[in-house]
Amino acid sequence: MTTALTDAELLAKLVAFDSTSHKSNVPIATYIAQYLETGGIEIVRNFNAEQSKVNIIARVVGTEKNIVSQGLILSGHLDVVPATENEWESDPFELHETSDAYIGRGACDMKGFVALAINTARQAAHQRLCYPLVLMLTFDEELGLLGAQHLANTWPEPFPLPKSAIVGEPTSLRVVRAHKGCMYINIHVTGQSAHSAQPHLGANAIIPAARIVTELDILRRRWATQPIELGELFPETPYLTLDVARIQGGSANNIIPGYCQITVGLRSLPEQDRDALIAEIESAMRRGQAKTPNIDCKLEVIANSPPLLVSADSVICQTMCDLMSQKSAAGVSYATDAAILQTMGIDPIIWGPGSIDVAHKPNEFMPKNEFAQARRILDMAVERFCTQ
Numbered sequence: 001m002t003t004a005l006t007d008a009e010l011l012a013k014l015v016a017f018d019s020t021s022h023k024s025n026v027p028i029a030t031y032i033a034q035y036l037e038t039g040g041i042e043i044v045r046n047f048n049a050e051q052s053k054v055n056i057i058a059r060v061v062g063t064e065k066n067i068v069s070q071g072l073i074l075s076g077h078l079d080v081v082p083a084t085e086n087e088w089e090s091d092p093f094e095l096h097e098t099s100d101a102y103i104g105r106g107a108c109d110m111k112g113f114v115a116l117a118i119n120t121a122r123q124a125a126h127q128r129l130c131y132p133l134v135l136m137l138t139f140d141e142e143l144g145l146l147g148a149q150h151l152a153n154t155w156p157e158p159f160p161l162p163k164s165a166i167v168g169e170p171t172s173l174r175v176v177r178a179h180k181g182c183m184y185i186n187i188h189v190t191g192q193s194a195h196s197a198q199p200h201l202g203a204n205a206i207i208p209a210a211r212i213v214t215e216l217d218i219l220r221r222r223w224a225t226q227p228i229e230l231g232e233l234f235p236e237t238p239y240l241t242l243d244v245a246r247i248q249g250g251s252a253n254n255i256i257p258g259y260c261q262i263t264v265g266l267r268s269l270p271e272q273d274r275d276a277l278i279a280e281i282e283s284a285m286r287r288g289q290a291k292t293p294n295i296d297c298k299l300e301v302i303a304n305s306p307p308l309l310v311s312a313d314s315v316i317c318q319t320m321c322d323l324m325s326q327k328s329a330a331g332v333s334y335a336t337d338a339a340i341l342q343t344m345g346i347d348p349i350i351w352g353p354g355s356i357d358v359a360h361k362p363n364e365f366m367p368k369n370e371f372a373q374a375r376r377i378l379d380m381a382v383e384r385f386c387t388q
Ligand SMILES: [Zn+2]
Pocket: 077, 109, 110, 141, 169, 170
């Protein structure tokens, strides 16, 4: 059995693994599994088809094994975004400590919470729990919730999961019960390329693409002024947001461009009909295409992650608001694994130390006071969910 590390020592170990999403997460997952392999913890390794990525599910078993309405899941992702920015003032994969913060890639998003969750579980294994405490550590969240989706597709494995979950993304310790969905759509505009000296032999794809972009912008402005149910959960952007994120077309100065691609991003609110939204994008595409013969337009949804909405009356929401003395749970605009957990019949709230404002940026940091407070709250949450 490995010796116990302090929360900060464990965070330093986790940060030292370069678990950028495009790399395998097996090394960091193996380390965590070994660290957790102590009496009283069961570990399930949930591999992807290529065996290059793995979700770690660890359970501290309670005496009341089969009561899953009780118990608690602590969930986090093991991957981090790349740390290639020049502005890093220290090695991103070596935890750097100042008087009030820990700095490193993932310190905030979200190895800080993962370290706390692991040590909470290790400690709980020495207590006598009534109901299970489950760690759910996923791969490739940053690539579009891939690990959580793989888990949802392949579970149930050996045991049922508790109903309540905390997904520890950085919220500055605010309890969050809703987030928007995230969709990416490619629009392929295909014409006919030709020598630019013979334009009559070609069909320029960029011109209709530009008209489509204009139609999409009209749609964006209309949506931005339309009040939507549950908008109050997202005070900064209480509406459906659309952006034309990328456009790419043409290959040379003397060629009539035969192809142009537009990529659109869409952040939908909970309970919006996402198929209807896709249909509206398609109509905008057709209006833009309308006056151009010999042009073919196709729409392709390349990512479609669901929104999250957990009931304010759920046990997890009530308990965490109570522990944080927070009146009511909030909403955030970024997507998380929580939305996938909800499709598995789990009630997940989002709550974790650190600010989303520093995530995915150079010199990402975890405030020491929030880190310590989060650990105390986690211990209290385990007591509420797993021991009574
Ligand atoms: Zn994250």
